[in-house]
Amino acid sequence: MNAPRLTGIFALPGETPQASRRSFLKIAGGAGAGLVLGMAIPLRGVSTGAIAAASETLQPNPFLQVAPDNTVTVIIKHLDKGQGAATGLATLVAEELDADWSQIKTEFAPADPVKYKNFAFGVQGVGGSTGLSNSYEQYRLAGATAKAMIVAAAAKDWGVPANEITVKAGVVSHGDKRATFGDLASKAAAENVPEKPALKDSKDFVYIGKSFPRVDGKAKTTGAAKFTIDHQFDGMLIATIARPPMFGATVKSFDANEAEKIKGIVKVLQVPQGIAVLATSTWAALQAQRAIKVTWDDSKAEKRSTSDIVAAYKAKLDTPGISARKDGDVEAGFKSAAKVVEVDFEFPYLAHAPMETMDCVIKYDGKSAEIWTGSQLQTVDHGTACAVLGLKPEAVQIHTVWAGGSFGRRAIADSHYVREACEIAKSYGKPVPIKVIWTREDDIKGGYYRPIYVHRIKAGLDKDGNIVSWLHRIVGQSIIAGTPFESGMVKDGIDATSVEGASTLPYAIPNLQVELHTEKTGVPVLWWRSVGATHTAHATEHMIDILAKESGRDPVDFRLAMLAKHPRHAGVLKLAAEKAGWLSGQPPDGKMRGIAVHESFASYVANAAEVSLRDDGSVKVERVVCAIDCGIAVNPDVVIAQVEGGLGYGLGAALKGAITMKGGVVEQSNFDDYDVLRISEMPKVEVYIVPSAQPPTGVGEPGTPVVAPAVANALLAGTNVRTNVLPMNKQKYKGQS
Amino acid sequence: MPTTFTLNGKKTTIDADPETPLLWVIRDDLKLTGTKFGCGAALCGACTVHLDGEAVRSCQIQARDVEGRDVTTIEGVTGNVAAAVRAAWIKLDVAQCGYCQSGQVMAAVGLLSQISKPTDQDIDKAMDGNICRCSTYHRIRAAIHEASTTLPG
Numbered sequence: 079m080n081a082p083r084l085t086g087i088f089a090l091p092g093e094t095p096q097a098s099r100r101s102f103l104k105i106a107g108g109a110g111a112g113l114v115l116g117m118a119i120p121l122r123g124v125s126t127g128a129i130a131a132a133s134e135t136l137q138p139n140p141f142l143q144v145a146p147d148n149t150v151t152v153i154i155k156h157l158d159k160g161q162g163a164a165t166g167l168a169t170l171v172a173e174e175l176d177a178d179w180s181q182i183k184t185e186f187a188p189a190d191p192v193k194y195k196n197f198a199f200g201v202q203g204v205g206g207s208t209g210l211s212n213s214y215e216q217y218r219l220a221g222a223t224a225k226a227m228i229v230a231a232a233a234k235d236w237g238v239p240a241n242e243i244t245v246k247a248g249v250v251s252h253g254d255k256r257a258t259f260g261d262l263a264s265k266a267a268a269e270n271v272p273e274k275p276a277l278k279d280s281k282d283f284v285y286i287g288k289s290f291p292r293v294d295g296k297a298k299t300t301g302a303a304k305f306t307i308d309h310q311f312d313g314m315l316i317a318t319i320a321r322p323p324m325f326g327a328t329v330k331s332f333d334a335n336e337a338e339k340i341k342g343i344v345k346v347l348q349v350p351q352g353i354a355v356l357a358t359s360t361w362a363a364l365q366a367q368r369a370i371k372v373t374w375d376d377s378k379a380e381k382r383s384t385s386d387i388v389a390a391y392k393a394k395l396d397t398p399g400i401s402a403r404k405d406g407d408v409e410a411g412f413k414s415a416a417k418v419v420e421v422d423f424e425f426p427y428l429a430h431a432p433m434e435t436m437d438c439v440i441k442y443d444g445k446s447a448e449i450w451t452g453s454q455l456q457t458v459d460h461g462t463a464c465a466v467l468g469l470k471p472e473a474v475q476i477h478t479v480w481a482g483g484s485f486g487r488r489a490i491a492d493s494h495y496v497r498e499a500c501e502i503a504k505s506y507g508k509p510v511p512i513k514v515i516w517t518r519e520d521d522i523k524g525g526y527y528r529p530i531y532v533h534r535i536k537a538g539l540d541k542d543g544n545i546v547s548w549l550h551r552i553v554g555q556s557i558i559a560g561t562p563f564e565s566g567m568v569k570d571g572i573d574a575t576s577v578e579g580a581s582t583l584p585y586a587i588p589n590l591q592v593e594l595h596t597e598k599t600g601v602p603v604l605w606w607r608s609v610g611a612t613h614t615a616h617a618t619e620h621m622i623d624i625l626a627k628e629s630g631r632d633p634v635d636f637r638l639a640m641l642a643k644h645p646r647h648a649g650v651l652k653l654a655a656e657k658a659g660w661l662s663g664q665p666p667d668g669k670m671r672g673i674a675v676h677e678s679f680a681s682y683v684a685n686a687a688e689v690s691l692r693d694d695g696s697v698k699v700e701r702v703v704c705a706i707d708c709g710i711a712v713n714p715d716v717v718i719a720q721v722e723g724g725l726g727y728g729l730g731a732a733l734k735g736a737i738t739m740k741g742g743v744v745e746q747s748n749f750d751d752y753d754v755l756r757i758s759e760m761p762k763v764e765v766y767i768v769p770s771a772q773p774p775t776g777v778g779e780p781g782t783p784v785v786a787p788a789v790a791n792a793l794l795a796g797t798n799v800r801t802n803v804l805p806m807n808k809q810k811y812k813g814q815s
Numbered sequence: 816m817p818t819t820f821t822l823n824g825k826k827t828t829i830d831a832d833p834e835t836p837l838l839w840v841i842r843d844d845l846k847l848t849g850t851k852f853g854c855g856a857a858l859c860g861a862c863t864v865h866l867d868g869e870a871v872r873s874c875q876i877q878a879r880d881v882e883g884r885d886v887t888t889i890e891g892v893t894g895n896v897a898a899a900v901r902a903a904w905i906k907l908d909v910a911q912c913g914y915c916q917s918g919q920v921m922a923a924v925g926l927l928s929q930i931s932k933p934t935d936q937d938i939d940k941a942m943d944g945n946i947c948r949c950s951t952y953h954r955i956r957a958a959i960h961e962a963s964t965t966l967p968g
Contacts, residue, residue: 297913299901301849301889308848316843360842364855432948434853435852518858719951720911723911723950726949755952757938758939
């Protein structure tokens with residue numbers, strides 16, 4: 079299949095999986111027993127339950143098992159953190175197998191970089207909204223293979239030609255003969271595995287393209303769904319860590335006297351991450367974490383305030399950076415311009431704050447280890463565990479479990495939450511299960527933020543109001559630099575994740591230059607849902623409206639005139655505008671209206687927002703109309719859910735999300751001072767999917783970055799105030815003009 | 816010190832430090848893990864349970880405060896309101912990651928038990944303390960309205 083362009087995570091445009099694979103090899107090669115790619119790891123995790131009687135069970139490939147009890151177990155190679163990976167991959171198998179949806183079960187795959195790699199990365203893991211797109215053919219073929227074997231077994235059994243047999247909703251039939259998959263499973267297991275089973279024509283799809291319930295919907299309304307934190311074993315200890323108050327500070331000394339008096343405390347240990355406490359109960363571990371007195375060595379810590387970092391970045395805006403894109407001659411363009419407009423933008427650190435904080439459960443006995451966690455990059459986590467524990471890959475099992483959100487937080491090149499669990503288990507040295515948990519304060523103060531960025535866009539308009547020149551300069555910290563992905567993903571000094579969305583600006587502008595200054599801080603940073611688009615979509619799309627206003631043009635017409643070569647951008651823009659009533663008159667009374675369009679992860683999204691101001695001047699987003707073009711929508715309801723949720727995630731950050739530091743110390747600590755979107759702030763959302771026959775592209779992230787500029791554009795139209803600093807609660811909006 | 820209370824309809828005695836938050840009593844001592852930890856400070860609602868029928872944050876209730884009282888968790892919540900809420904949640908496929916949804920369901924059951932036909936304002940008031948980082952709010956609101964249509968006014 080055609081791989082989508084993946085500028086977000088792990089793969090640069092045109093990068094081959096081999097490049098990512100090489101990048102990974104560096105992770106594993108570092109210390110101890112690195113994980114060797116190409117080595118098959120025994121499928122220990124899969125063999126629980128479902129294939130108790132192996133010969134009775136049809137298991138033609140690593141992606142599904144058909145058991146005599148008529149259940150079809152789909153092995154899910156990606157973490158499901160809410161995005162619907164389990165439902166999506168099960169759908170692909172059910173489609174080609176012609177299974178009944180009620181017989182489908184799912185299990186997460188064990189860590190195995192060969193069998194379960196993401197084709198976009200070359201290793202096992204998910205991110206960059208690649209989960210479904212990289213599996214689209216693979217899981218369909220898995221289902222088609224099993225179906226061909228079941229049909230072959232039935233044909234033999236009944237003495238009829240295979241091509242006369244029909245399969246529908248889990249029932250195999252010929253004339254008056256009927257059998258279930260379960261009836262035929264053991265006979266089918268003896269059939270040859272076909273090399274190239276035929277895939278259905280899209281017109282024959284019974285599941286793909288239809289909305290039907292998620293596989294996890296029920297378990298998530300009864301409390302039955304089991305997350306990492308829910309794992310409990312006999313004799314298990316709970317670990318917390320007293321962590322440094324500044325990034326880069328280390329333990330100088332500590333006093334555990336008070337902590338050790340707390341009932342239930344078993345052990346206090348120094349680990350590279352801080353001072354770990356092991357206790358027989360979570361409550362004891364939480365109390366002890368606070369009771370430990372640590373003197374920190376902050377000589378190498380990042381001590382700047384965020385205001386210092388922003389000021390340092392802003393100073394860079396006056397000097398040229400490394401070119402990320404150059405079309406024509408921007409200086410000549412500015413000379414020819416009738417008007418030049420220059421706007422600076424500032425974007426703060428953002429914490430992901432998933433509802434389930436970081437956590438990891440480990441059983442380690444000195445010879446082998448089992449790990450339970452919401453592992454987003456299984457191969458990286460596996461390699462890290464092997465390296466820390468000094469074990470061979472086959473001695474370490476990773477059990478991927480449901481994750482309570484991630485938004486990028488669990489996809490970490492340094493696997494820090496797995497690493498620390500391994501460090502604690504190794505240091506403690508006793509073969510008891512240990513569960514490491516993070517408090518919300520650990521999470522909010524713990525770094526791995528969306529980096530601070532500042533942007534400057536200077537644009538020239540000709541006498542007719544057309545954009546003739548566009549110079550976009552970005553200053554920020556690289557997410558990729560310093561990680562094992564650097565060699566594969568930073569090219570000629572440009573981290574694609576810093577400039578994506580800006581360097582890919584779709585508008586027809588004859589002179590266009592994008593430049594990047596990559597700065598260093600001591601603050602660990604990470605991809606945050608939609609990665610580069612979190613800032614580039616706002617800067618570019620708000621600037622477009624600023625220029626449309628300068629030119630006296632309608633924002634939709636202004637964009638469409640520059641999108642002749644980008645029909646998918648134009649398509650979603652027109653659809654959102656139409657559904658929002660943009661084309662048929664003024665916004666409703668008292669409402670301001672704005673629109674924006676952006677492509678990320680090869681999907682195209684437009685938002686039209688209706689906004690008002692509360693009496694206190696704060697921003698209320700009343701309604702957002704979204705249009706998305708993501709190729710084939712495998713499960714339209716899951717697509718709609720991701721767009722709704724992505725929009726809410728982006729809106730919360732746009733309205734009030736900011737992590738700030740004073741003297742290197744993070745000023746926020748929990749949901750009181752790092753507030754997130756609440757139900758009363760969620761707008762009415764309508765989502766429209768552009769019908770498409772193109773291969774599916776991502777939906778987890780593309781819905782997030784477009785709402786901020788759409789809301790800002792509404793505020794610009796209504797109040798004439800530019801939103802060049804996020805979050806919006808840092809701005810003063812006047813009443814409507 | 817032993818504390819005796821009713822948990823999901825059954826008389827239960829635990830021997831925990833009286834200051835232990837009910838959240839950890841439920842999860843660690845009683846092994847019911849549907850009730851979730853999210854913030855430890857009554858800021859997110861993930862730990863919502865019913866205390867004598869009222870939705871409360873179990874991270875802020877101490878073990879000694881439940882002596883003789885009636886505690887219901889997501890595992891034990893039953894009745895026509897709970898059934899209506901669960902049916903609506905599944906029908907509209909509200910859950911994404913699902914981590915907050917135990918608390919959302921308990922808060923919604925609490926709301927609909929008091930106001931069977933809530934307005935959007937009633938929903939905002941009752942549910943604003945329940946954070947969902949997947950931002951399933953749009954569907955939570957719709958599901959509460961959906962559930963209310965099946966309940967007697």
